[in-house]
Amino acid sequence: MTARILFLGPLADLAGAAEMQAQTPLDWAGLLSLVNAETKAELQNERINVACGGKVLAVKSELMAQDGDEVALLPPVSGG
Amino acid sequence: MRDIRLLTNPFVPGMLIGPFANANPGLGGICTFVGEVRGEGGVEALELTHYEPLTLPGMEELADTACARFGLMGLLMVHRIGKLRCGEPIVCVSAAAKHRRGAIDAVDFCMDHLKSAAWFWKREKRADGWHWIEPRDQDHADLARWK
Numbered sequence: 001m002t003a004r005i006l007f008l009g010p011l012a013d014l015a016g017a018a019e020m021q022a023q024t025p026l027d028w029a030g031l032l033s034l035v036n037a038e039t040k041a042e043l044q045n046e047r048i049n050v051a052c053g054g055k056v057l058a059v060k061s062e063l064m065a066q067d068g069d070e071v072a073l074l075p076p077v078s079g080g
Numbered sequence: 081m082r083d084i085r086l087l088t089n090p091f092v093p094g095m096l097i098g099p100f101a102n103a104n105p106g107l108g109g110i111c112t113f114v115g116e117v118r119g120e121g122g123v124e125a126l127e128l129t130h131y132e133p134l135t136l137p138g139m140e141e142l143a144d145t146a147c148a149r150f151g152l153m154g155l156l157m158v159h160r161i162g163k164l165r166c167g168e169p170i171v172c173v174s175a176a177a178k179h180r181r182g183a184i185d186a187v188d189f190c191m192d193h194l195k196s197a198a199w200f201w202k203r204e205k206r207a208d209g210w211h212w213i214e215p216r217d218q219d220h221a222d223l224a225r226w227k
Contacts, residue, residue, distance in 0.1 A: 008131055009201030010212040054133035072131050078202040078212070079195050079219030 003065040005031065006072045007039075011048075015039045026065040042075075049074040081154040081176075082147070084139050086130065088162045093172045096156060104154040104176040111183040112174040113191055119166030125205040126170070128161045135199040142193050150186040152177050157190060159200070192222040 002021045012018040015035055022034055028050075032040050042048060050060035051072040057063060065071050081103035083096070093114045101110055117126045143155050154176035164170055171194060175186035194200075196219035203212045 006131070008199075009129060010203075013212075051131070051134060054137075056134065070133070072134070074131065074134075074199065075201065076215045077196065077198060077200055079215045 001025075001067040003067070003069040003071055005034075006070065008072060009075045009078075011039065011042065011073050011075050014042055022065070022071075024065055024067045024069065026063070026071070028061045028063040031063065031065075031071070043073060047076045081156075082143060083154075083156045083158070084136070084143050085158045086136055086139075087158060087160050090164075090168055091158065091160070091172070093169050096158060096172060097174050100154065100156045100174050101176070106178075107153050107176040108178040109180040109183045110174060110176045111180070111187045112172065113187045114169050115171040115191075117164045117166050117168050117170055122206045123166060123204045124207070125166070126164045127203050127205070127210070128159075128164070128170070129201045130161050131199050138198055139194075142190060142198070146175070146186045146190050150175070150177065150182040150189070152182060152186055155186065155190075157194075159194065159198070161200070189226055192219075192226065195219050196223045 001024045003024045003026050005020045005022050007015040007018055032043060050057050050063055051074060052063055052065055053069050083100060097112055139157055143157055146152060147155055152175050156174040158172045160170045173187050173190045175183040177183040203210045
């Protein structure tokens, strides 16, 4: 029972990997407990969005990933 | 005629724009913007990553909004992903409408939204390695014009 966690853009450098597997069910606190301190601090920044199952969550702290879900951690887009 | 795509390989905008114009018989005007990778500041290459489940659906949604808001007959929106070299086209937006204003405004609208609201992350390769491009205040100001 796992979910796939994806670190998009610059978050992959911070996390040290582009993706990881996590046990489900997985909530926001559970996800934060799996990453390094720097990544944890950045993920809590309001500019980071979270998508689960292809939908961006309105409130990321309400994450509840189930078996087979893909959770994408989305930093602000680049512009420019 | 609507054509919304992500491309992994280099493209020639003229090859897309010609057929697009032909696919919208009776149009009054076409406006086209092509963005290319700037070679300034020692940039050697640009890499675009995206998130498949969100990026293309987001572009389709943007196209829906633009078509409705500006009364378009057709819209072409093509964006590159992957590694690009300086001078390569990165984006092409072309809008066909009965009158010029709708076509011109639609392209401006789509470009502002692609820049600051579409799910793309860019990094530049310079002599000392890869650097992620951070959002700029200007991009948000550009987007705010359409609120």
